[in-house]
Amino acid sequence: MTLILNEEQELLRDSAKSFVDDQWQLNQLRANRASPKSGTIDTGLWQQMVELGWAAIPFPEEFGGLGLGYAELGIVMEEAGRKLLISPLLSSVVLSGSAIELAGNNDQKTEHLPKICDGSGLYAMAYQETSRHEPENVHAALTKSDGGYQLSGHKQLVINGGSANHLVVVCRSSGDAGDRDGLSLVLVNSSAAGVSIANNLLLDSTPSANITFTDVPISPEDILGEIGNAADVLDEVYARAAIALSADMLGGIQSAFEMTLEYLKVREQFGAKIGTFQGLKHRAGRWFCEVELSRAIVLKALRSIDSGSSNLARVSNACKARCTATYQLSGKEGIQMHGGIGVTDEHDIGLYFKRARVTEILLGDTSFHTDQVLRTSQVAY
Amino acid sequence: MSDLNTFRQETRAWLNENCPASCQGDDNILPDILWGGRRQKIDEPDVQLWMDRLVAQGWTIPGWPKEYGGGGLSDDESKVLAEEMSAIGTHSPLYSFGISMLGPALLEYATEEQKREHLPRIASGEIRWCQGYSEPGSGSDLASLQCKAVKDGDDYVVTGQKVWTSTADVSDWIFCLVRTDSDAPKHEGISFLLIDMESEGVSARPIVLLSGASPFCETFFDGVRVPIANRVHEENKGWSVAKALLLHERTMLAGGPGRASTGDQKRTLLQVARDSMNAPTGPLPDKAVRAEIAQTEMDQMCYAATLQKVQDAAKAGKGMGPEGSMFKLYLSELGQRSADLRQRLNGADGLIWDGDEFHPEAKESTREWLYSRASTILGGTSEIQLNIITKRVLGLPE
């Protein structure tokens, strides 16, 4: 495992970068606020990304994928994150795609993965029920009914839930909220009877849905993996998603840092560039170190997915916790070093500050990941 | 590739034949580090034998050219050697300022004659070197140094004082920055001299640290005669050598043996907490402490990844450069944080300076905690590293 990019990966990065630069404007985030309840994303833009192969990157070729890995997907997500691009990469490809790939049987993979890869299906994963990321705190009930099952419950923070036509839902077939046993994964068509979707716009202009399921019929073919036994798969899905999200965060972190560094070199006060003031300089130096540490752990973590590392959970905890802290620092220092212009909606730095908070809460904040690390700390690494 | 395989076979065979059994395995008798020098005594005959054989083979510094006492190995071969050594649980214990700092600078700047004189004696461990940079009035602003060298015939006559000279009292030679032109701008009047500590007029007085240890000295030069032939690089161009050497120093501080690991003590942080809280199993009762320990563990993972990334970049031919400052800065502070946490977790045991009634590891961890405060000062303070990063890496204006 090497932590530097090879030639093909460098090419992929260049092409992703020019695509994002050409096709996406940060202003789109401001424009999205005009229709907060639409729940839609720019499917034309997504289709172009699909045509570049981005949605197919991590999946095996037999299911329509490119047979590459997270090292590659991470490159694309980092470039998207630089410009805060809104796409279903996390919701459809990483979260839903991983759940289907890791838990699904051959028929399910044959049916769904090609749709994710070619963009003909948009998928979202509904897992969270409370205000914090608590993977086992699941109430949504999967109960037996004649001939199959039915699902009832409420989910929140379903990223891109309003534009998805398929939902991967985490639910409980037995036991109590908080138990690992009894967690199940089911596929639900979002237009099915009993599915009610309320769209919201998050503070970074990401569409997110709250979804209520009322006696939604579930056929046995739509259950992913062994019923009641999804906890281990979910660990891996969340670990992957936390790492992929960290790659996106790394992109934003760098943009905020570079934007501010540039400002330190041009803005003048007291007859001098503000970057000459040691009070700012040293903070920029420390910030740079945090960016570099974040970059290294993201590279390491992405490769840990690809190599099937037995240490994946801990690496993902360290990765998400570090990127969360660095993104917070980047948003806050970014604004502070810009002065008054930094707190205006007109300047881009604030968009990164907002995104930092959304990505912090998604898939667990620093306290969550810190706590996870110590739970497994008896295992030496 | 097959060449490398052959090399691996040969290396394995050589180690098999030459490494004494007592110097192999988990409980081998080798010290972590042998600093070398004339004052060093090796009591164990097997360790002496192992050293002699390593030196004869050039494998104390496998990457240096053979004619200078090295092994003449390529990077790949050096890596194979390290792998094969670690596979049988052995290592080459010789490590010193000569190896990590002076040697690389001599390879770059010294004359052929100087290289032939000094490098083999570093590689064999015969001579131990110390670093005479800092002075009472010149620490961070090193280039303002005043220790003077005046030409007289074939010699320089050196007069002045150095301070914080690590191991000056046990070293054989010192590499020194001296002022050879007081009128020139400060960086342009400095020369780099190699001085035998046995020369008439050199004396060193140990200084005691907070931890009670005395790793460094004040070093005095009173009309010391140093042959002009012992000057490295041109007169008044010593600053280039000094800077190159500082880069090696920071690289060493960022990853060299004895420094990098913050976890080489016997108990994990979690274990220390368990012992002191009397909580042998289950979650620690103190949530804030849980979080601090986990944070340290995660920081270490991130640091390890960062170090690996730089090493991978170096293998691919992309050098480290001023980013070394980042490692020095981060590692020293991370080490401080974990030493501080460890000492604090020891609680009352950690407060005892001397006596018998405390956990056997507490005394050592207290000494390490006290010493750790030095890590953000030596080799350029954290503030100076930040100055370097912001100037050379980030390009911020001055």
Ligand SMILES: Cc1cc2nc3c(=O)[nH]c(=O)nc-3n(C[C@H](O)[C@H](O)[C@H](O)COP(=O)(O)OP(=O)(O)OC[C@H]3O[C@@H](n4cnc5c(N)ncnc54)[C@H](O)[C@@H]3O)c2cc1C
């Ligand atoms: C354990 C140990 C071993 C050492 N070994 C050696 C050795 O073998 N050989 C050798 O030559 N030296 C050695 N040193 C000396 C070391 O390099 C100096 O202590 C160090 O460079 C700082 O210099 P100073 O102590 O004079 O502090 P000062 O330079 O006086 O610094 C005092 C404070 O001012 C800050 N400061 C200074 N300049 C600036 C600036 N421009 N911007 C912001 N802040 C600034 C510093 O960061 C520090 O906080 C050793 C030091 C220690 C602690």
